Amino acid sequence: MDWPTTALEVFSEEPLVVKNPKTWYHIHSYGGWGKFFQGLQQQKLLAARCTNPKCKEKRLWLPPRADCPDCWHAMEWVEAPQVGTIYTHSVVTYPGELFKLPPGTPLISVEIDGVCTKLMSWLKEGKPKFGMKIKAVFNAKRPTHTILDLAWVPA
Amino acid sequence: MIKFGPGNLRIPRFEKPVYVVAGGLTDFRKKHPEKNTSQLCTEALRMAVEENDLKVDPEQFRRMVNWVVYSQFADHFGDQLLAAAKIHDYLGFDPLGNIEVKTGGATGGSAVLAAAQAVASGYADCVPVVGWERMDEVTTKVGNSYIASAACKDFESELGWMYAAYYALMAQRYQYENNVPHETLARIAVKNRLYAYYSPFSQNPGKYTVEDVLKNEIVAHPLTFLECCVMSVGAAVLIVADEETAHKLTDKPVQLKAICGGSHTLRTADRRHMPILLLPNETEATYKDYFGKHRQDWPGFSSFLAARMAAYLAYHMAGIKDPVEDLDLLETHDAFTISDVQTYEDIGLRPYGRGREFIDSGEAYFEGKLPTNLSGGLIGTMHAVGATGIFQMVELLWQLQGKYDKFHGDPKMWTRYGKQKPADWKSLQAKNPKRGCAISHAGTGSHVTCAILEKP
Numbered sequence A: 001m002d003w004p005t006t007a008l009e010v011f012s013e014e015p016l017v018v019k020n021p022k023t024w025y026h027i028h029s030y031g032g033w034g035k036f037f038q039g040l041q042q043q044k045l046l047a048a049r050c051t052n053p054k055c056k057e058k059r060l061w062l063p064p065r066a067d068c069p070d071c072w073h074a075m076e077w078v079e080a081p082q083v084g085t086i087y088t089h090s091v092v093t094y095p096g097e098l099f100k101l102p103p104g105t106p107l108i109s110v111e112i113d114g115v116c117t118k119l120m121s122w123l124k125e126g127k128p129k130f131g132m133k134i135k136a137v138f139n140a141k142r143p144t145h146t147i148l149d150l151a152w153v154p155a
Numbered sequence B: 001m002i003k004f005g006p007g008n009l010r011i012p013r014f015e016k017p018v019y020v021v022a023g024g025l026t027d028f029r030k031k032h033p034e035k036n037t038s039q040l041c042t043e044a045l046r047m048a049v050e051e052n053d054l055k056v057d058p059e060q061f062r063r064m065v066n067w068v069v070y071s072q073f074a075d076h077f078g079d080q081l082l083a084a085a086k087i088h089d090y091l092g093f094d095p096l097g098n099i100e101v102k103t104g105g106a107t108g109g110s111a112v113l114a115a116a117q118a119v120a121s122g123y124a125d126c127v128p129v130v131g132w133e134r135m136d137e138v139t140t141k142v143g144n145s146y147i148a149s150a151a152c153k154d155f156e157s158e159l160g161w162m163y164a165a166y167y168a169l170m171a172q173r174y175q176y177e178n179n180v181p182h183e184t185l186a187r188i189a190v191k192n193r194l195y196a197y198y199s200p201f202s203q204n205p206g207k208y209t210v211e212d213v214l215k216n217e218i219v220a221h222p223l224t225f226l227e228c229c230v231m232s233v234g235a236a237v238l239i240v241a242d243e244e245t246a247h248k249l250t251d252k253p254v255q256l257k258a259i260c261g262g263s264h265t266l267r268t269a270d271r272r273h274m275p276i277l278l279l280p281n282e283t284e285a286t287y288k289d290y291f292g293k294h295r296q297d298w299p300g301f302s303s304f305l306a307a308r309m310a311a312y313l314a315y316h317m318a319g320i321k322d323p324v325e326d327l328d329l330l331e332t333h334d335a336f337t338i339s340d341v342q343t344y345e346d347i348g349l350r351p352y353g354r355g356r357e358f359i360d361s362g363e364a365y366f367e368g369k370l371p372t373n374l375s376g377g378l379i380g381t382m383h384a385v386g387a388t389g390i391f392q393m394v395e396l397l398w399q400l401q402g403k404y405d406k407f408h409g410d411p412k413m414w415t416r417y418g419k420q421k422p423a424d425w426k427s428l429q430a431k432n433p434k435r436g437c438a439i440s441h442a443g444t445g446s447h448v449t450c451a452i453l454e455k456p
């Protein structure tokens, strides 16, 4: 038997430090949330609503959920309004490794009428302000199949 | 809307009193290639067993241990699943039972909670809690994306791949609602880095000015580098025991009167409005003018419900009526300056919207009414995540035992870590403190524990 041919790169001799390469990927299923990401390509903002008539939460969930956290009942898909307001905003100057947006992109949290959550997203055009009216835009041409396929512009 | 049922806010109870008897730390550094993780954990354990004036020798101590709790935040960082099994063997505790706890940034606090539960129930009577994080195997940028994979990877991680960005969104909203001068926030960074200056364990100490912090580069608007916690390598150990064992081990046991946990949604997006959960020092009247033009919801993005829950339970469990009056020391999870102000409100040092007063009044300083983060905190001393919550309680224990100088002032402690004790070193030993509180915090407030340590 021969010795293996793949060697680790030595980073330092004293102490001995080596480089462990990582090159594989994960096969990630969105499961019951997949429809939301597919909806973005059809310019739809799909939210979830509890189907239990006894449930107190009548508003929509966005990010959507497959099951209602208040009563564990199944949810149904409902189109959410494509207009909202900016609840908060920031710009990250030193993002982490996997950041895909252009430098200086404003990050925002969005309030939408009838939605019980405040969706995190990004502003594609304009300068963000608290309470600013915005509308949804969708990346249908070359979708990333991530939450980044949804963005907002001034309404 | 969260509506509590009668069982949801039940005050936890220990069937047997729980004590902490000894603590050990490594120094904390950005990189630690000279020592592997098991060496770091052994070093912290050795300090706990050999340098805390225990009445038994190390071999006798080893024979007393009956359960071990391990605390590491992210398998990603160490790149070794089931690392605890390896550490457990290297520490010489094989084949005793053990458990590893994971609740993000609050892992250390939760690990001590798990140890306390074991002791309080009678399951065990002598439990080392061992925590560490090895954050130097990847670049800082990759490290930040690893940490951001502890946000929701489907709906939020992509928006920054950086926890500072998620905190910045909260910070901006907090500022919109409460308008705290940046100078006040900067003072927290200046304070904690100064306290870190007196600690041989610290990674990012320094005598900075408010100006330095304000002029510093921005990581995520409005947070500057100097306002953010460090990324560290290091370990911490705390020994938890029942009353009888505690007295066998030390003449200065400290009681863990309470340690309680709360949680809230991992995504900040999902935080729905609810009535403010009132602490013992608050009434409905405290908040009669709270909501208005800029403040429409609670907890919103300005408050951490998990911290409020943890404090609510722990204060009731420990009989705390007013935290500023009843506590003598506090260690907060100062990951960012602004989240520290938010926490002051969540744990009732000031009502919501008025957290800044805790800094502006001087109460948070050494020799103030409630000195906070005399350890140097996460901004100045360390954030080796799995070790952090344990480190906080080790520092509190030493303060309550009157041992601050022993561990921070001995020149040998400094040379041990290749440092020189500063000529202008000053003791931060609080004067006869009786009660300390430690807040361990994860995510943008996904898990929080609140611990109350009390000198009998």
Ligand SMILES: [Zn+2]
Residues within 6 Å of the ligand: A050, A051, A052, A055, A056, A057, A068, A069, A070, A071, A072, A073
């Ligand atoms: Zn429901």
